[in-house]
Amino acid sequence: MAAKPNPIPSVWARQQTAPDQPSLSRAAIVREAIVMLDADGTEALSMRKLGARLNAGATSLYRHVATKDELMELAVDEVFGEVVVPPVDSPDWRAAATEAAGSFRATALRHPWLASVLGQAGLAYLGPNLMAYSERMATLFTNVGFPEPSRAIETLLTYVIGMSTTEAAWLTTVARSGESEVEFVARFTPAAQQAAAGHDYLVAAYESSLNVDPAEIRDAKFTYGLDVVLDGLALRLPH
Missing domain, CATH: 1.10.357.10 (Tetracycline Repressor, domain 2)
Known part of the structure; x- marks a missing residue:
């Protein structure tokens, strides 16, 4: 008997089997994931932390999004709607x-x-x-x-x-x-100028x-x- 082909590892290549519920929908999961990503980056995002923020158990979460990779696909596509x-x-x-x-x-x-x-x-x-x-x-x-x-x-x-x-x-x-960007640059620039001493182009660039x-x-x-x-x-x- 021929082996079944491996499924394509993408959220867009499989049907969504779990019906959306007002308390926990795929859209709500993705929105909260984006909030976490914006605040702390990809390394800080995990399915466990996301489930805790949504007051949802792992089983409920995985019914909508199987893996973190799928979650990232969904998050990327969601923010592309802003472009x-x-x-x-x-x-x-x-x-x-x-x-x-x-x-x-x-x-x-x-x-x-x-x-x-x-x-x-x-x-x-x-x-x-x-x-x-x-x-x-x-x-x-x-x-x-x-x-x-x-x-x-x-x-x-x-x-x-x-x-x-x-x-x-x-x-x-x-x-x-x-700090604000203005404050950070103001604090950073003197040290950069000192480090660039002897490199006329860089010193001029910092001064400008x-x-x-x-x-x-x-x-x-x-x-x-x-x-x-x-x-x-x-x-x-x-x-």
Whole structure:
């Protein structure tokens, strides 16, 4: 007798067998998981801790979500519902791509764990929100005439995810200090200047950042890099 194939390890590849109940639904589980992830990151999230916060036993929890990996798939897809993609028939593809990239970044900074887990969250790309996002981006880039829209989108997202991952990690460090970003930078900069003594470019860079809102500096860095990426993509469009 032939062995049964192994099931696909994804929440999107199996039917939900437990009926939603007002006291404990899959949606409620995912919402609470996102609260925990936003507060303490992926390492602090466990099914046991989540069950305790929901006043639910392990058996009740596992009826809705079988594993932490499934939970992460659901959480990723849920927050992707916050990412805005402008109308796919936008007359200015560059402005639309800029808005989409900015919305992705803003979402990743509201949920600092997101960017770092995108490549680890199982088959999260099969989730309804992420699939809708991918479809809208693909239509936007196809309509404007990119010969390889999927590669253009991947190039754009690689930049946005990379920048967002670094930025979210920085903001997490700031948050753990108990200080505002302005306060943290003010305390950090003198030590950085001293360490950079003898490196003229670095010293000048630190001096130029004095009395400037660090959030403005982050915004400017993101915008500069995004413009460079879009400049490069524009060269791929047929003239």
